[in-house]
Amino acid sequence: MLKPHGGRLVNRILDGKVKEEALSEVQEMPFINLNLEQVRDLENIAFGIFSPLEGYLNREQLYCVLNEMRLPDDTPWTIPIVLDINGEKKEEIGKSEKVSLKNSGGEVVGILEVEDIYEYDREEFAEKVYGTLDVNHPGVAKTSKMGEYLIAGRISLLRESKDEFYRFRLKPVETRVLFKEKGWQQIAGFQTRNVPHLGHEYLQKTALTFVDGIFINPIIGKKKKGDFKDEVILEAYEALIDHYYLKERAVLAIFRTEMRYAGPREAIFHAIVRKNFGCTHFIVGRDHAGVGNYYHPYAAQKIFEEFPDLGIVPIFFSSFYHCQKCGGVVNEKTCPHPEDFHIKFSGTRIREILQKGEVPPPEIMRREVAEIVLGYENPFVH
Amino acid sequence: MVEDKDKKFTSVSIPTPLFEKIKERIKGTGFTSVSSYVVYVLREILAEEESEEEEPFTKEDEERVKERLRSLGYLD
Numbered sequence: 001m002l003k004p005h006g007g008r009l010v011n012r013i014l015d016g017k018v019k020e021e022a023l024s025e026v027q028e029m030p031f032i033n034l035n036l037e038q039v040r041d042l043e044n045i046a047f048g049i050f051s052p053l054e055g056y057l058n059r060e061q062l063y064c065v066l067n068e069m070r071l072p073d074d075t076p077w078t079i080p081i082v083l084d085i086n087g088e089k090k091e092e093i094g095k096s097e098k099v100s101l102k103n104s105g106g107e108v109v110g111i112l113e114v115e116d117i118y119e120y121d122r123e124e125f126a127e128k129v130y131g132t133l134d135v136n137h138p139g140v141a142k143t144s145k146m147g148e149y150l151i152a153g154r155i156s157l158l159r160e161s162k163d164e165f166y167r168f169r170l171k172p173v174e175t176r177v178l179f180k181e182k183g184w185q186q187i188a189g190f191q192t193r194n195v196p197h198l199g200h201e202y203l204q205k206t207a208l209t210f211v212d213g214i215f216i217n218p219i220i221g222k223k224k225k226g227d228f229k230d231e232v233i234l235e236a237y238e239a240l241i242d243h244y245y246l247k248e249r250a251v252l253a254i255f256r257t258e259m260r261y262a263g264p265r266e267a268i269f270h271a272i273v274r275k276n277f278g279c280t281h282f283i284v285g286r287d288h289a290g291v292g293n294y295y296h297p298y299a300a301q302k303i304f305e306e307f308p309d310l311g312i313v314p315i316f317f318s319s320f321y322h323c324q325k326c327g328g329v330v331n332e333k334t335c336p337h338p339e340d341f342h343i344k345f346s347g348t349r350i351r352e353i354l355q356k357g358e359v360p361p362p363e364i365m366r367r368e369v370a371e372i373v374l375g376y377e378n379p380f381v382h
Numbered sequence: 383m384v385e386d387k388d389k390k391f392t393s394v395s396i397p398t399p400l401f402e403k404i405k406e407r408i409k410g411t412g413f414t415s416v417s418s419y420v421v422y423v424l425r426e427i428l429a430e431e432e433s434e435e436e437e438p439f440t441k442e443d444e445e446r447v448k449e450r451l452r453s454l455g456y457l458d
Contacts, residue, residue, distance in 0.1 A: 007432060074425070167454050177439065177447040178456055251456065305412065308422055309429035 006052025046157035058152035115153035189274030199345035263295035264303035
């Protein structure tokens with residue numbers, strides 16, 4: 001099986017005596033409250049999903065990531081994983097060597113060994129990561145609201161969160177054993193934040209023809225208004241797999257993090273995460289992790305040229321569409337017919353049809369998938 | 383704010399004829415210098431060497447993981 005990114009699967013989960021000792025110390029420590037997305041990323045570090053990171057980036061690491069898209073040891077890394085705090089919290093932490101990390105319920109979920117607290121330039125951060133300073137970009141808007149300091153250091157996880165998606169939550173150590181048990185050598189990872197239409201299915205099955213298994217790995221976490229809700233995406237995929245996939249060839253599990261909408265940088269980040277889950281290949285479609293018109297539709301594919309050492313093979317696909325003349329899903333390499341025959345898998349159009357309570361045409365979406373979506377009173381984030 | 387933006391580089395010597403050959407080779411490609419080409423190739427070679435088999439899990443760990451996978455329905 002492929003080595004994890006950076007060569008070693010990180011495990012920062014404390015248990016047994018070490019955990020007990022840590023828990024006895026936390027009352028004395030200053031604390032930082034984490035929101036849900038921050039708790040999820042704390043767990044992503046602890047479970048090794050963000051290997052080789054063991055904590056939040058320090059100043060040197062941050063600027064290497066911003067400027068070089070690499071960690072200081074030259075390992076590819078494109079999205080800064082940081083924890084921001086304000087000046088008041090910085091004062092409160094003072095010279096403490098450790099701080100406890102609490103969830104929104106006030107429970108201690110982790111410990112951070114404070115390595116550094118440093119200032120950073122929010123505009124520079126946003127411009128480098130998102131390629132724009134337009135506040136209409138969700139990532140830029142989020143960055144503008146971050147605290148003025150970043151706190152760096154190694155983390156330990158004390159308490160694993162439970163949620164409604166628990167049965168879809170697999171750690172890299174688990175997916176790696178699972179793939180081995182299934183006898184899969186070549187695994188294609190598929191990232192999604194949508195309910196599947198025929199284009200997605202075709203793309204996954206095309207990849208599946210030359211690998212052993214497909215790892216469907218929807219992002220569960222904060223998304224923008226108008227995106228499908230997490231539970232809808234998962235239920236829709238379950239229906240699709242039940243009706244149209246070989247059970248022994250597909251695995252559905254989630255990646256709990258927020259969408260950054262950082263386009264090309266996020267495509268590399270998404271590939272790294274899937275490498276840690278044990279994938280050998282990663283599917284990159286059109287406008288991966290894009291939003292609006294901030295990125296060229298194929299910028300997220302082009303960026304892979306800069307990373308010959310990524311350690312996971314990208315599989316690039318252009319847009320698929322249905323051709324009425326061919327009678328199936330095609331792309332510009334496989335179909336000779338003019339555009340008049342083509343029906344595009346437009347997310348906007350599909351959403352409009354579903355919002356009217358109608359089932360999209362069968363050449364766009366499987367009825368079983370559409371019925372899941374229509375079963376929800378409001379399937380969209382608002 | 384002090385910014386640590388300085389890229390850390392060091393020099394490696396290569397034979398001049400090889401340098402000239404690479405200079406010719408990269409004309410019209412996306413590589414902007416012989417250095418960027420050499421860095422690319424070296425990263426590629428090192429990554430290939432590093433992608434060897436990882437250490438297997440201990441039997442105990444693997445059994446524990448399999449148990450959870452069964453309880454979640456991922457394994458029969």
